[in-house]
Amino acid sequence: MQNLNQTKQKHTLHRFNGGLHLPDNKSQSLTQPLQKAAIPKRLTLPLQQHIGEISEPLVKVGDHVLKGQMLAKPQGYVSAPIHAPTSGTVVAIDVFPIPHPSGLPAPCVVIETDGKDTWGGQLEPMPDYMHVDLSILRERIRNAGIVGLGGAAFPSSVKLTPGLDNPINTLIINGAECEPYITCDDLLMQTQAERILSGITIIRRLVGAEKCLIGIEDNKPKAIRSLRQAVTDHELSWISVITIPTLYPSGGEKQLIKVLTGKEVPSGKIPATIGMICHNVTTAYSVAEAVLEGRPLISRYVTITGKGVAQPKNLEALIGTPVSELIAQAGGYTEQVSKLIMGGPMMGFTLATDEVPITKACNCLLAADKTESPDPQPALACIRCGQCAAACPANLLPQQMYWYARAKDLEKVQEYNLFDCIECGCCSHVCPSHIPLVQYFRFAKTESWAQEKEQRAAEKARQRHEAQLARKERLEAERKAKIRQKKEALSATKAKEASVKTASPDDIGEDPKKAAITAALKRAAEKKAKLAESGIKPKNQDDLTEAQKQAIKKVDARRSSHEEDATTTDEQGG
Structure with a gap:
């Protein structure tokens, strides 16, 4: 009981600026136990379900794939693979509608399922993970395609590599689930507490944290009891399960860190810079599944709720399942439905159609009626009341940001820490003029990113142009140097020839060729004289033919002529 008392001991809580007390509307989807969604006839898997580079397909149309098989590999460091949620045949790799605020289509792999659900891509389980090399654990998490399942969808393997410059002492596990209507994390904590703790233990070993704080809002008593x-x-004394007040958006990463520790993450920085790292409970669960079971991320819990659906519930659905299929398995639409939202009413976005798939980042489908998600009223002029600033959990000045975003003064709006905005919607919710502030901030962020991308492209183009000019200048300099060297060599040759023509015999000296001939003749004469003195006659001259004798005479005559020339030259030179 000592450890249980430790988990219940009083923990000093802190408060972030602003926030809202909203009706939680969570009980509707908790009336039924978790169910597994049926396998649909088709699965549509977007190649980019994560922050970072799009995945590269490994399959082609007509391929038969097995459950868990990697369909697309990551490209670059910040990326994640995509796996087949069940067995079937690849029938298309093309652009299809996906759930995205822009409503634009994107590249997808489409699988026609065979209903057999045959495994084939399961990874090797690692039950002894405490003795496995850390690099192998990280590679397992990367190969399993795990991303942040709290909504950000940032590749978890990257986040689990904080680096030597950022030693981690505290692991924060986000179980707040502060958005109204959503209960999938709550139900996961109630039913999979031990597997979540296994995932937390793996994450702790990877980041080297000394302790772990699990923050859960006080409107989830069953989840709190289950985890404790x-x-x-x-006997995990290094883990503390802490109950925090229900206040939106306490599930924001920086806000949860402030509530649990009192520390603030500096503007423009990440929690690792203050020795902390934050992961969602569903992410921890998926890490455990990947390491202990060898199961890649191919399904997730999804809340289907709202007055526009007949039977609100939570389903464990395969990634890529059409939204329409899940709505049908929740009893279908009611007559009250007015819009379909992916996510919660505060940070979700409206779907133009239900013929889009769920992705790794999808945690809720809200079929709302007009009271749950009323149509926006016409925006009026800002009255400078300051309610937006009072409600902002990031301590920003939404009013000022709005003016500069509206004027498209991107540099100025960034001076007001635009990118610290978590787009929680508190400012828009309290604005008496009904100004869609979050939309302005999203626009400013998108424009800033586009402008930065253009600037990077322009900088690369400038660098390439400068490199090209430098190469041309270098080649031109080398060409001119070669021409100059040739001219100098030619001038030197001409000068030498000119000096030879104008020089006197005394300056020129003895011609090397004539000297060699003279020396050779001299040697021959000396040899002939020695033969004569010794009385030795040349051999083979007794029985010569007349032709041979004539040839010998010609040679002797030519030799005599050369000897005379050499003698004359010596005399002249003398």
């Missing part, structure tokens, strides 16, 4: 009991049963 699991911590007690396994």
Whole structure:
């Protein structure tokens, strides 16, 4: 009981600026137990379900794939693979509608399922993960395609590599689930507490944290009890399950860190810079599944709720399942439905159609009626009341940001820490003039990113142009140097020839060729004289033919002529 008491001991809580007390509307989807969604006839898998580079397909149309098989590999460091949620045949790799605020289509792999659900891509389980090399663990998490499942969808393997410059001492696990209507994390904590703790233990080993704080809002008593009991049963004294007040958006990463520790993440920085790292409970669960079971991320819990659906519930659905299929398995639409939202009412976005698939980042489908998500009223002029600033959990000045975003003064709006905005919607919710502030901020962010991308492209183009000019200048300099060297060599040759023509015999000296001939003749004469003195006659001259004798005479005559020339030259030179 000592450990259980430790988990219940009082923990000093802190408060972030602003925030809203909203009706949670969570009980509707918790009346039924978790169910597994049926396998649909077709799965549509977007190649980019994460922040970072799009995945590269590994399959082609007509391929038969097995459950868990990698369909697309990551490209670059910040990327994640995509796996087949079930067995079937690839029938298309093309652009299809996807759930996105822009409504634009994107590249997808489409699988026609065979209903057999045959495994083939399951990774090797690692039950002894405490003794596995850390690089192998990180590679497993990367190969399993795990991303942040709290909504950001940032590749988890990257986040689990904080680097030597950012030593981590505290692991924060986000179980707040502050958005109204959404209950998938709550139900996961109630039913999978031990597996979540296994994932937390793996994450702790990867980042080297000394302690772990699990923050859960006080409107989830069953989840709190379940996790505390699991911590007690396994005697994990380094884990504290902490109940925090229900206040939107306490589930924001920086806001949760402030509530649990009192520390603030500096503007423009990440939690690792203050020795902390934050992961969602569903992410921890998926890490455990990948390491302990070898199961890649191919399904997730999804809340289907709202007055526009007949039977609100939570389903464990395969990634790529059409939204229409999940709505049908929740009893279908009611007559009250007015719009379909992916996500919660505060940070979600409206879907133009339900013929789009769920992705790794999808945690809720809200079929709302007009009271749950009323149509926006006409925007009026800003009255400078300051309610937006009072509600902002990031301590920003939404009013000022709005003016500069509206004027498209991107540099100025960034001076007001635009990118610290978490787009929680608190400012828009309290604005008496009904100004869609978040939309302005999203626009400013998108324009800033586009402008930065253009600037990077222009800088690269400038560097390429400068490199090209430098190469041309170098080649031209080398060409001119070669021409100059040739001219200098030619001038030197001409000068030498001119000096030879104008020089006197005394300056020129003895011609090397004539000297060699003279020396050779001299040697021959000396040899002939020695033969004569010794009385030795040349051999083979007794029986010569007349032709041979004539040839010998010609040679002797030519030799005599050369000897005379050499003698004359010596005399002249003398």
